Amino acid sequence: MKPHRSPWKLTATVLAIPAAVVVLAGIVLVIVIVVSMQDKDGDDLAADQVEHVARALVDDLRGARDLTDAETVAAEMFHSRSASVEPLxxxxxxxxxxxITIEARISAVVAESSSGALFAPHTSAGSAERCYRYTVSVSQDAAYEEIPCKGLTESAAPPSSNRPELPADAAERIGALLVATATGVADLVDALRAEFPGSQFTVEAVDTPAGERVVAVGVTPGSDCVLRVRLPDGEIVSPSYDRIWLEPGELGCSAELYTAPPR
Known part of the structure; x- marks a missing residue:
């Protein structure tokens, strides 16, 4: 015969479980409050900030699809809103x-701060500076390592992008040629080539069955592109398109952005 369990003991057991949970939750809450009230060292925060930016840069390099020369990469990608990034x-x-190899100095400054409220944490002023070497292989595998800042050579001038660009007035010049060239597409292509000489420029011109004339002028490598269409009534329009199709490996700057856009 099983021993009889007192209903009072059963009730006490049932009540003890949630009580223990409440006590445990209270302990956790106290720990969280105590940790949040602790003063913060500005140097540690700045160092964390620098390392975060360093990792973000190599992640950006791994995800980039149009890397060219080291100077262009340094000029276009080595910057951050949360720290100072100096390609050296x-x-x-x-x-x-x-x-490609790029050596950079990354530094961050944390200002002293406190809300002034009772028991509020205080953050001391601090700073951190680290130097890193970034490498990107031919297969575009990117890596980085921390290196000593002392003794690093610094360039006399900051890096500048060598990526080709269309002239600032390219759209106006293309529109004028569309109006002025009433003969065949081949003549228009020749005129565009004369206007934009050099292997860095790409030029396309086609006529559509609807009587439209489409022109696309771009650069390679790069994503600069001017797409213009002369309608049958002579009006020049600038059709919209998704600029993702200008990225490396995609359609690029082509008349097909209008005549046969990707789906």
Whole structure:
């Protein structure tokens, strides 16, 4: 015969479980409050900020699809809103079948702060500076490592982008040629080539069955593109398109952005 369990003991057991949970939750809450009230060291915060930016840069390099030469990469990608990023040296070009190497100094400053409220945490002023070497192989595998800042050579001038760009007045010049060239497409292409000489420029011109004339002028490598259409009534329009199709590996700057846009 099983021993009889007192209903009072059963009730006490049932009540003890939620009580223990409440006590445990209270302990956790106290720990969270105590930790949140602790003063914060500005140097530690700045160092964390620098490392976060350093990791973000290599992640950006891994995700980029249009890397060219080291100087252009340094000029276009080595910056941050949360820390100072200074490219110091750069060498190599993926376009020449070589990897690229960039050495950069990353620094951050944390200002002293406190809300002034009772028991509010205080953050001391602090700063951090680290230097890193970034490498991108020909297969575009990116890596980075921390290196000593002392003794690093610094370039006399900041890096500048070598990526080709269309002239600022390219759209106006293309529109004028569309109006002035009433003969065949081949003549228009010749006129555009004369207006935009050089292998860095791409030029396309086609006529559609609807009597439209479509022109696309761009640069390579790069995503600059002017797309213009002359309608049968002579009006020049600038059709919209998704700029993602200008990215490397996509359609690029082509008349097909209008005549046969990707789906």
């Amino acid at each position: 040296t750069w060498s190599g070009s993926l376009g020449e079948g070589k990897g």
